[in-house]
Amino acid sequence: MIKSLDPRITRAEIELTNTIAPLEENDQWETYEVFHQKKRGDQHMHVGIVHAANPEMALLFAKEQYGRRGQSVNIWVVKTREVYTTDYEDSDIFDTVPEKMFREAGGYKVMEKINKYKKEHKI
């Protein structure tokens, strides 16, 4: 038995040469993605994951791990396997092409027209 400097460990009566069976797959359950809102009015943001056996536990762990210093007013959790994502490899789908300037503010330049009109009509 371990005689430790830590009385809690001595009390637990632990064999120094103990051996245990390795942890099996899913021993640590599955993961939930955690989203938190820092303050009311902000959007929820992804902050990381927790391992949990059910959603209630996931919320509890999320509060402990991501809300420890008063930085959250609200938390969402969702199972990782229920999140659908795009691939970074396909990030070109978000590219804007020049011929789509009709949907950009910068696609509209009126000053030239106004100045030309003023000059022609001596306004």
Next chain:
Amino acid sequence: MYGNAYIDPNEKANSIVAGEDPEKLAEFEARISKGEKIEPKDWMPQEYRKQLIRMIEQHAHSEIIGALPEGTWITRAPGFQRKLALMAKVQDEVGHAQLLYSAAETLGKSREAMINDLITGKSKYSNVFNYPAFEWADACIIAWLIDAGAIINQVANAKGSYGPYCRALDRICTEESFHLKYGHDAVVTLATGTPYQRKMVQDALTRWWPPIMHFFGPSDKISQHTEILMKWKVKMASNDDMRQQYLNMYVPKIWDLGLTLPDPNLKKNEETGKWDYTEPDWEEFKRVINGDGPCNAERLAVRRNAEERGRWVREALKTADTKYIVPLA
């Protein structure tokens, strides 16, 4: 808190990028040199993945094991305020382990595999935690001077290239600032207290100085391995540079308290601007990291015991449809 991931400077470095697609490798390196972050599903060289897993995993293990020497004094902390603060700190460290295991998992190693590698002794953790906290003052020295080393390391690594690790470190660094202040306060309280308290803290400092000098690991400047890891922003500063930064920041603060350090050669060299010191005993470092330290066996036995005695709870909560997939980020 944390220790530096131990990278053997003599490891064969020749095969680092052998077999990697040169085009993808160039693209990957260009992205890093532009300061972009690498995300879990991006292409990455095998060696990058391997080194990051090892580093983040060791960091996580260090947080978990580090809770043991510090926790030693929770039951006998001097006063309720100190006890509450120490409990909060130790709980933070265990929380940091959770964040770090999560970051490492995004690289494809399951949490179960990491825990198994810890409890069988296959994975390493920061060597300092193989030393005991004999007195309350040891716990104070750990909280101030080990956490200080950890912060230097973590602030540097937070500017690294792997997104999930950087994000975890940002969160961790915020909490570590409380640890540092708490530790400093606890040490100052002893150092400005009764002659007996001063003796306690001096003795603890003398005990901890050699492990503190080991903390950043052996000199690694000559290693080709380090070079590529620094290029990939896995490692952000050499062990020696971090040690110098540490000495520069903390030795004056220690001396300011009228405490002494057990190294007659320790002084700032005015010509080079660097600190001279007696070379730490790297043979002892290797011996302890490979299992033969004062507390290695106890630390792992306690860890195994915790896994074993909690197993039935984890089993009871498992549901038939549990299905693990690698976390997203």
